[in-house]
Amino acid sequence: MSVFAGSNRTKYSRAFRAVVPFLIALVLGGIVLLATGHNPLDFYQLLVREAFGGTDRIAATLSAATPLLFTGLATAIAFRAGVFNVGVEGGFVFGGLIGATVALHAGLLAGMVAGALAGVLVSALPGWLKARWNVDEVVTTLMFNFVVAGVTGWLVTAFLQAKGVANSATPLIPQSSWLPDLLPPYGLTSAVLIALAFVALYAVWIKHSVFGYELRQTGLNTRFAAAQGIRVGRVIVVSMLISGAIAGLGGAAHALGVVHRFVDGFSPGYGFTGIAVALLGRNSAVGVVLGAILFGALASAGTTAQLFSDIPLDIVDVLSGTVMIFAVVRLWRQR
Amino acid sequence: AGCSSETTPQAPPKKAALVIAQGGLGDESYNDLAMSGFTAATKEKGVEGQHIESSDVVAQGEQLLRRAGTSGYGLVIDLEFSHGEILPTIAAAYPNVQWAFLNNKIDGPNIASVLFAEHDGSYLAGALAAMMTTQTGNPKINADKKIGVIGGTKSVGIDKFLSGYIQGAKDVDQSIEVLTAYSNTFGDPTKGSQLAETMFQQGADIVYHVAGGAGAGVIEAAKKNNRYAIGVDDNQDKLAPGFVLTSVLKRADLGVRRVVDAYADNKPLGGQVINLGLADGAVGLTDFEFTKNEIPETVRTKVDELKQKIISGQLKVWNVIDQGYPAWLQG
């Protein structure tokens, strides 16, 4: 009986914990808004309307959530294996570039596969370095993001540049190779279904597959896993490869579904927001979906809210940064 | 913010939106300039104006433009280059809205395009710098035949400026050396100042920047090292009077103004291409407010001659966007 009470309480407190950071963010944002002479309630109402008030807005929110589903999931998988991979951003960007370039010549499917492989390429080295030599992955993956940014910039301007375009951009992908739209004319692409399918697969796989089991044990306690015969080095590398593949796939889906090319400003930091998504969702499948929708809603609503109010967009950064910080805090002392 | 009680409410007020490009406001050039034109024009014409920024302007383009199309705006001006391809579809979906696009020609019955000849203006700056770098009577000038240029990123949109500048310099004197570098940021003035300072140390005495906010550092460096900078987009001569030789104007504000004016006055806009160049004064050099005395009369005359030649079509400056990379600038 007491066991039941316990599990109910943890469920309740888990939900509570996921809501609290959001409330804190709203209060903090409210203070900033009030201090600068705006009415927070009106603004929040506007945000809600712009995020969920109609088919078009829901489509926009889901569309903004789609890359975050990929990056959040990619991050969660690595985190689950105990690898603090902050390099999903790099995988996403590189996957976008390679996916867009390959799709140009070889079509949709090849583009998606190539994007995933490109993501694998980005995550492989840090993963191997961690598994083989115990090189701190936080630093290597963080550094790799900058390296990838430089290399993609160079590749685009030196080899892949489209003629007659003022930005650094690859040529437009022919429409036949685009990911099809789901809800025309609202511009929500089928990428969201791919992402959700992967999240669902993750939910089952991490819990019920043999490899998922090994991955979880490695993440919880590496020494234990190694002593029971789990090859932790291999698990770490494979988790990083999967993480990279999903990041790269996300990039390719973004290129083939939304942007239809690779261009400057391809990712405004989806990989970093993905870390917040994974942490807010405590690396669980449902959590990743909710987290992605939350941050997606903030992004889409924050943008169009400007059509109806004079409040600078930066307030949205204040809100999402606060959610990030408080997403992982322990709000009361464990007695 | 609605205080319509003072005016008699006849027709609903006209509303215009401006979609800010990547880099956002505060780039001290393109976006800021367009924004200033937008603010001024909407105020003057009594149009209700809103601007929209987004950190994810590339991917949110479609949703954003559609939302603008359904929100009662009569005019939507889009500064973001990557929206070029989706605009025709969206404009077709909202035929009652007037759309305008800068820096590229987009076809559509309700789309107006605004183009600038930035290469022409840069050409004049290059020629001016080439003639100035040997004027050793001037304490800011050394004997070396070296000038410099700093781009914000390596991209054709920026290289259009660089290419024109180099071409202008070389046309004056083949043996002039033009140092080029990229700051890889439009926001970090320290980087701009660093690169400029290095160029000054290498013997350049005039450095042109096409690097937005990073360019602010180039101008500071010129002041510190007693050399010249050349500004871009807006008239930046006053930022460090006497140390900014001139600025290459790209009056995005004029482009935006034209569009807003036409909209406010119910003049036709759809399908039009507005070409802005030297002839309109929308592109060109400043009138040397602080450096007039340091630039010899002959030089100024020569620059004017070149300008007339370009306007008349006698002289054709290379356009990287249409023509690809020229021999004098690596792609």
Next chain:
Amino acid sequence: MGVRLGARDVSRAFGPVRANEGVSVEVRAGTVHAVVGENGAGKTTLMRILYGLDQPDSGTVVVNDRPIRLRGPADGIEHGIGLVPQELAMIGSLTLLENLVLGTEPKRGLRIDWTVARSEAEELASRVGVELPWTALADNVSISVRQQVEILRALRHGADVLILDEPTAALAPAQVDDLLQLLRGLREAGRTVVFISHKVDEVLAVADEITVLRGGKVITTRPVDELDRSSLIELIVGQHVRFSGFVSSAVIADEVLTVAGDVSLSVRAGEIVGVAGIAGSGQDELVERIVGLRPSSGRITLAGKDITSLPVDRRRAAGLGYISGDRRSEGLSMDASLADNTIAGTHRTLGRYGWLRPSAVRAYAKRVLDGYSVRYGRTSAAARTLSGGNQQRVVIGRELDRNPALLVAAGPTRGVDVLGMAYIHDKLRALRDNGSAVLLVSEQLDELLDLSDRIIVLHGGQVAGEVPGGPESRNAVGALMLGRKDS
């Protein structure tokens, strides 16, 4: 006067667990007072409260006959109390000297006066009769050296009440004797000692008074001369326990394990081979090499198969079972569920086409846990929620259920109470009698003598000698452990 340190009606609960319930103890000045009890009886909790590291939910600490509120360890130190905790509080990247003076550094202006620190340290050490490598990093010295530093630190803080929480758990017999001698010396010098141990003989040898805890409550406090070994054990576990004592193996068959290299040995089917040695003599390396957690230079065979360079999982498939000496971080995954802990190592054979059926996993775990009398709620509960003794049973069950050809058991009863120990010993013997080979590594000499058919003694990474099992070998093993060949 008389009560130097005590508790009055102290209670402390962790969620539903009542670690201490109305506990009252009185430790008289100038005595050695032992606190004994099963795993999870609440000993550590009580000591943390007495030191100020934890606060009681109700009740109060008594110092010098007066009730006192200790808000933190600083208060405890102020009242002359020192704690040498169960998990040593040494900082690995600091030198021993730095560890010693940390918190009470001799200063000259803003800087630490290392010269004074050094001489204070030397003086303190010589007073207690030890010699320490002061400039060595704590990470690089043995547990017993660290423990000495901890004791010196407590003394340096002016502690005249010294609380030692299971100080002997990781010491060799000779080191234990040294420590007990040290405690007696402190008592002679007028200090007070509170001493926790699971080893009944030690307790009887050194204590003046003994308090027995069970289930968070005080069962009794008695002077030592009112107790003997069996009555104390009965008080601790609440029932009469019968120890089977030494029974040698009936049938010894073929070699199952052979190790060649720096340390060479073999274990045959149906025998338990004990490995003795003071901490750091090479036992851990030996175990890790056999299990496959450390690369090996020599040659290792298991049931005739060369496993020298096989990974852990392949060795397990070849018939290896492993009870880790480090239950908390290697034997179990504390945050993982009991089911996940139980199937570890077997999970691949449980899987079908790469998938694990939840019902099959649950059934397997239930069978193993029930088979080894683990007291648990549900298989989905975290291992952390079990008491120490039950945690150890999970490990034993997981490894023995697979009926390994070779079981490597490192400290299988470390930190386990008497009842649990008897249970585990029976299980190990049963495994042997079933025809498995067992390599038993333990710091507890009694355990080795009781269980092993023969004992290999390591010293300085080498085999110092081999003796038959049984209580008669006690002195021989003790001598070999210190590197002396004579007996």
Next chain:
Amino acid sequence: MITGLLMSALLLWTPLALAAMGGLLHRVGGVVNIGLEGQMLAGALVGALISGTTGNWALGVLAAGATGGVIGLLMSLSITRLGANEIIAGLGFTIVISGLIGYLLRSVFEVSGTLRVAGLDPLPRILGLDPLFWLTVILVPVIGWSLRNTVAGLRLRATGDGFDAANALGLPASRIRDTAGALAGVFAGIAGSHLVLGQVGLFNEDMVAGRGFIALAAFYFGRTRPLPTALACLLFAVFDATQARLQTAGVPAQLIQTLPYLVVIAVLTATAVRDVRGKARRAG
């Protein structure tokens, strides 16, 4: 030309080394500080504003340090008292601060991006370099010595390596950690003010441009020892200063920029390999 290069490298070195020293102290105290970036940005803005309004560079620097310190303390509190993950707290604080600054620039100062502060008092020069440079030069060995030989240094090291052990000894471990966090903020704030007062004379919301992360790389690179960390900063500064020359020699700008990061990965790998090898030998 070489002296020119050296001077600009030293100029670039100052903010990097200052921030890295802050991050180093925090790291010694047991926290990896990813929030230096945001603290530098806040320091830059406040430094510019106060130097401008008071016309006194020293007040600007002090105010920048104080601002950074307050932010550092808040960040540390969220980690030590609320159990926030240090990486996320760092990232989150940086996002909040840059958002807040962008918001304030637009809604209070009514500018976007660049803020030119009238009457800004730039740093004076002493022997050709600014006072913050000399301060940093002195700080590096002082920090190294203090960590080894002062009470505060010993306690900080102890807290960093053994938080619970330090607590059990009666040391106020959380408070020590918070102090280190606040100190890291102070250093980062001052570093930010150097960007404005010592280098360009104006504020831009993107002007920190990853220097906080380079500082982080530097103390990883220097394995949290002050002198090697300062040298790593110098290496990065020289990289930065030579960029223009490499670029005019035809190496693509984007590739040059990846060099410092690649170097960090290489060094980290080399030291990790050495660690693992060393351990294997000791055991075998």
